[in-house]
Amino acid sequence: MKQEKATVLEHHNFQGEYRILRLAAPSIGSLVKPGQFIHLQIPQLGDRILRRPFSIYKADAEGVSILYKPVGRGTESMTPLTPGSLVDIIGPLGNGYPEAGKGKLPVLVAGGYGNAALYLKAKQLKTKGVAFFGGRTAEDILCVEEFKELGWDVRPTTNDGSLGIEGLVTDAFDPWLQEQDIPALELFVCGPNPMLKAMGDRAIEHGFTAWLSMDENMACGVGACLTCVIKRKTDDGWEWARCCKDGPVFESREIIWEE
Amino acid sequence: MKQEKATVLEHHNFQGEYRILRLAAPSIGSLVKPGQFIHLQIPQLGDRILRRPFSIYKADAEGVSILYKPVGRGTESMTPLTPGSLVDIIGPLGNGYPEAGKGKLPVLVAGGYGNAALYLKAKQLKTKGVAFFGGRTAEDILCVEEFKELGWDVRPTTNDGSLGIEGLVTDAFDPWLQEQDIPALELFVCGPNPMLKAMGDRAIEHGFTAWLSMDENMACGVGACLTCVIKRKTDDGWEWARCCKDGPVFESREIIWEE
Amino acid sequence: MSVDLKIKIGSMEMKNPVTVASGTFGYGPEYADLVDLNRLGAITVKGISPEEHIGNPTPRTFETRGGMLNAIGLPGPGAQGFIEKYVPFLKQYDVPVIVNIWGKGMEDYGTVVEMLDAEDTVSAYEINLSCPNVKEGGSAFGTDTDSFSRVVELVRGKTQKPIIPKLAPNVSDIGAFAKAAENCGADAIAIMNSYPAMAINIDTLKPELANRSGGLSGPAIKPIAIKLVWDVAKATKLPIIGMGGIFEPEDAIEFMIAGATSVAVGTANFVDPTTVGRVIDGIEKYLVEKGHRSVADIIGTVKA
Amino acid sequence: MSVDLKIKIGSMEMKNPVTVASGTFGYGPEYADLVDLNRLGAITVKGISPEEHIGNPTPRTFETRGGMLNAIGLPGPGAQGFIEKYVPFLKQYDVPVIVNIWGKGMEDYGTVVEMLDAEDTVSAYEINLSCPNVKEGGSAFGTDTDSFSRVVELVRGKTQKPIIPKLAPNVSDIGAFAKAAENCGADAIAIMNSYPAMAINIDTLKPELANRSGGLSGPAIKPIAIKLVWDVAKATKLPIIGMGGIFEPEDAIEFMIAGATSVAVGTANFVDPTTVGRVIDGIEKYLVEKGHRSVADIIGTVKA
Ligand SMILES: Cc1cc2nc3c(=O)[nH]c(=O)nc-3n(C[C@H](O)[C@H](O)[C@H](O)COP(=O)(O)OP(=O)(O)OC[C@H]3O[C@@H](n4cnc5c(N)ncnc54)[C@H](O)[C@@H]3O)c2cc1C
Ligand SMILES: Cc1cc2nc3c(=O)[nH]c(=O)nc-3n(C[C@H](O)[C@H](O)[C@H](O)COP(=O)(O)OP(=O)(O)OC[C@H]3O[C@@H](n4cnc5c(N)ncnc54)[C@H](O)[C@@H]3O)c2cc1C
Ligand SMILES: Cc1cc2nc3c(=O)[nH]c(=O)nc-3n(C[C@H](O)[C@H](O)[C@H](O)COP(=O)(O)O)c2cc1C
Ligand SMILES: Cc1cc2nc3c(=O)[nH]c(=O)nc-3n(C[C@H](O)[C@H](O)[C@H](O)COP(=O)(O)O)c2cc1C
Numbered sequence A, B: 001m002k003q004e005k006a007t008v009l010e011h012h013n014f015q016g017e018y019r020i021l022r023l024a025a026p027s028i029g030s031l032v033k034p035g036q037f038i039h040l041q042i043p044q045l046g047d048r049i050l051r052r053p054f055s056i057y058k059a060d061a062e063g064v065s066i067l068y069k070p071v072g073r074g075t076e077s078m079t080p081l082t083p084g085s086l087v088d089i090i091g092p093l094g095n096g097y098p099e100a101g102k103g104k105l106p107v108l109v110a111g112g113y114g115n116a117a118l119y120l121k122a123k124q125l126k127t128k129g130v131a132f133f134g135g136r137t138a139e140d141i142l143c144v145e146e147f148k149e150l151g152w153d154v155r156p157t158t159n160d161g162s163l164g165i166e167g168l169v170t171d172a173f174d175p176w177l178q179e180q181d182i183p184a185l186e187l188f189v190c191g192p193n194p195m196l197k198a199m200g201d202r203a204i205e206h207g208f209t210a211w212l213s214m215d216e217n218m219a220c221g222v223g224a225c226l227t228c229v230i231k232r233k234t235d236d237g238w239e240w241a242r243c244c245k246d247g248p249v250f251e252s253r254e255i256i257w258e259e
Numbered sequence C, D: 001m002s003v004d005l006k007i008k009i010g011s012m013e014m015k016n017p018v019t020v021a022s023g024t025f026g027y028g029p030e031y032a033d034l035v036d037l038n039r040l041g042a043i044t045v046k047g048i049s050p051e052e053h054i055g056n057p058t059p060r061t062f063e064t065r066g067g068m069l070n071a072i073g074l075p076g077p078g079a080q081g082f083i084e085k086y087v088p089f090l091k092q093y094d095v096p097v098i099v100n101i102w103g104k105g106m107e108d109y110g111t112v113v114e115m116l117d118a119e120d121t122v123s124a125y126e127i128n129l130s131c132p133n134v135k136e137g138g139s140a141f142g143t144d145t146d147s148f149s150r151v152v153e154l155v156r157g158k159t160q161k162p163i164i165p166k167l168a169p170n171v172s173d174i175g176a177f178a179k180a181a182e183n184c185g186a187d188a189i190a191i192m193n194s195y196p197a198m199a200i201n202i203d204t205l206k207p208e209l210a211n212r213s214g215g216l217s218g219p220a221i222k223p224i225a226i227k228l229v230w231d232v233a234k235a236t237k238l239p240i241i242g243m244g245g246i247f248e249p250e251d252a253i254e255f256m257i258a259g260a261t262s263v264a265v266g267t268a269n270f271v272d273p274t275t276v277g278r279v280i281d282g283i284e285k286y287l288v289e290k291g292h293r294s295v296a297d298i299i300g301t302v303k304a
């Protein structure tokens, strides 16, 4: 974990409402494992003070890139950043995704910025399996070509049918699941909470492994404030686990979902 | 008094550290009297919330211009403003300078942004008298050429002698005063408090009129909060007068100076 | 479908829930060029005492992160001066006037009401028991339930018009004061006044305010005010005038959901005089969007 | 010429006046990658009670204008868990450790000290009598001088180490609590805890915190904290650990001029972990520039 004043190298529209922000951050870039994130202090956030976490889309010795969508105060005040401006970031943070199990068929399931969060994992995995990407429209499904180039069998679904199957990720995933050697499946999931829950439920019901990257509001990002906790099963009940430090990636069976 | 979302027309260095900000503000521009000011809400001021007052340098049917120097949080966060950006302003505010008395010889005394604050008055006055401008260095003495073009006899003084007489405004003013028909003099003064006080004292000591534009911290700018008050003499003692509403211009004899 | 914005504070009817916070809007004329006074639910004027009062030396305000400090010290023309200087102006408008009253001693609270009560223009009294900036009276009365009750009872005895004690925020159990106000016949509760606070210049070692300490107001204190309104709403059935950092319509709506019947815009007037108008429009828009008929539908609806 | 940054809180020596605010720095390891723990004057750890405690449901924090709300609810490993999990780590460093203690009932305050006192790593106790976020105990003890005194006396009876009651800010007369602490043998006073506050989501009508209300911290509250430190400094000779919105060195210096011997950086750790280091450097730089020899030269020097 390092803190670095990163220089903006690139910042422009990526696809639809999503923007890409590339940062020069050598000390952080070189440490990144797939599924980790950075905690970014947003200049121009005015009287709002907290950092915002962003999954690392790409990383190398030079720095890191993130994909984000302006949805609220923080992300909207990021849009004026121009090449040359400095942003203070902390990272890499979180546990990231584990190594794939021996002889497993890796499956990616993602929505929104989840695609970005899974890109490094998709690259790292030796076996390239199937990638189920869901979104409202074609615009919301990021990096399809990149995943294909890596050798993944990409199966998009969109609510409006503008790309791939019309419907939710599960509408593509469930029928596909029937024809699989289920115990051999290993899912890597990152997306909105309903998608995470849906995949977690299936993992438990059908008995396969699913690594879920949880999205919780964060304050410190380093495990100190106990803001980002979720309930994790223990032998004799449950304990709080911090998404920023013990996560954000948990196996479906560890998680106790809140109603 | 009007409130207007003004578009930045021009914003660049003017001289030395001073910058000029020209704003499209038709409803305000057309109402301006010399010596009045606008109350400007600074975007990018982050978690500082109050407006900042600025004397009106120039005004016409199209809008207003101000000259300012980045000295603190507010003025520094104005520097990123670019043509096209919107700033919310209230104005014109304050009483401004009165009409010159019949048969009087008008004299301008200014320092810093005071020169800007006196420009419209200098233009309006039929008789063009002498203008004493003081500053640290030549760079701090604004608009000398403009005042000359209007027909004013400009007498600059600088602490370092880089322009005009070396010393304070008073070093130029006092000797000059000896040769004048003193009761006929009418001073219009705008500058740092010591300059205002020095001229006020002389006005009372020698018996001439001096209109002083007072610089006090302000909150509301319209007379509601009672932040910007100074002590004004009354028949039976004194009362508070609001610089933003009853001022900023007061005649030297009205003012009770705080130690 | 249009919604009903009308509310009542005791016998005082307001065409909408939005007033201004005492001391942030002068006596009415100051903002008349920029704000259509007839649009306001009520005008609350700066604190008035029986006699003319000079207030504190300067500096009187200081900007802080997310707010400001003030120690104006309640300068004012006194009751007679108010009647002569400002009542004729306020008469011209079709808007109720709430007069914020204070005193150096307990009797003053009665005296100032006696001096003002004959004026029809005066619609209600907000009893300032919480000014952090005057040595005499002020918050002293606001932090002890006994003297608090005595002041409220005294004022109650002097007028039929609605009386609205304004509570001091710096107490452990605000509910006790709300209950006391209710028992003494108050018609509503105003919460909160600016919070006792201070800033020091590290170069001069002098406090940034001549009065040394002052009151903190603005967005910084909104979460404190929301909590106090919620606490008061649980303690009493009296209508609440909520204030503290209202800058946007959403802030005002948050106060109403917490339990406020009426809201007051204060420091925001200095920052943007259009705030009161935007807040009135924003409340109406919210009610329409959520399918409500009247403001009553949202008051105190917090799910807590 | 170098300056002396050393201070003492009772018998505890600190190499500089800067510590961290309990609950904003975990138990030590969390920031060890980013902050050189040996540079700190002291490490103050998150609140510890005798037993393990689960804390509040989520959401536990919420961002506000100029600050944040928290209602973490004091989850923690309990005294035994703290000794096993964190003491071995903390032992490695040459920095005093202040343990923030709390209890559901009065006895707990004694019990937790009994459990911890044998550990040399534990240098002092900060008695949390002001947590706005636990039903039991917490601020209940902090807003009534009698129970407050009983807790402080109880703890005093259990240890020779410095004890530092942390006062609740939401009282009318903070000085009374400071005096009570002094009379009960406290070694210092910590002020302030986060301020009881609340935020409500106007779409869901639900409080933004699962605990409904929480504590406000950050730059928004600094002027309130400065006033409280000044009040406490006037009421007692005890050293004060000042906190509340310290984000820049200037903020810390302002607290010291107001009367604080030590300062704690809290919410700022979340925003910028370099804050503690910058504050230490900034205090030294200020002392040098002003020609002072030691921090003692500026403590309580406000001209008020
Ligand atoms: C581990 C992690 C990785 C993330 N990676 C990315 C990424 O790669 N790209 C990206 O665009 N965003 C990502 N996010 C979300 C991002 O951090 C911002 O929180 C989110 O975009 C909203 O922040 P904001 O300030 O714009 O909106 P705010 O104004 O803070 O909030 C807008 C709305 O979103 C809600 N909200 C804020 N933060 C979150 C959150 N973390 N989760 C759910 N709701 C929230 C708020 O409560 C509010 O209702 C990630 C979050 C986490 C926890
Ligand atoms: C009637 C009037 C007209 C003005 N006209 C101009 C103008 O034409 N051009 C221009 O550059 N400035 C002008 N000023 C000053 C300007 O309004 C700003 O207040 C000043 O530039 C500092 O603001 P800031 O936010 O940059 O500094 P801040 O960060 O607010 O303050 C920096 C330092 O300056 C002090 N300060 C802030 N405001 C004032 C003030 N009004 N007077 C004295 N000290 C202050 C602060 O206390 C602090 O010590 C005028 C002020 C008044 C009252
Ligand atoms: C400059 C100023 C003057 C004030 N004067 C008074 C007053 O005379 N009487 C009073 O009861 N409250 C007074 N207040 C407090 C406000 O009425 C209000 O309670 C407080 O500012 C919180 O609201 P806000 O955050 O919206 O400003 C004053 C506040 C400010 C900022
Ligand atoms: C997330 C969080 C957790 C906290 N936990 C504790 C705690 O366990 N014990 C305690 O006495 N104070 C706790 N506090 C209060 C802080 O120690 C401090 O008193 C307060 O935040 C004011 O300082 P600040 O504005 O610098 O944060 C906590 C504050 C925050 C923001």
Ligand code: FES
Pocket: A217, A218, A219, A220, A221, A222, A223, A224, A225, A226, A227, A228, A229, A242, A243, A244, A245
């Ligand atoms: S965000 Fe602070 S512990 Fe996770």
Ligand code: FES
Pocket: B217, B218, B219, B220, B221, B222, B223, B224, B225, B226, B227, B228, B229, B242, B243, B244, B245
């Ligand atoms: S600034 Fe408010 S009265 Fe002058």
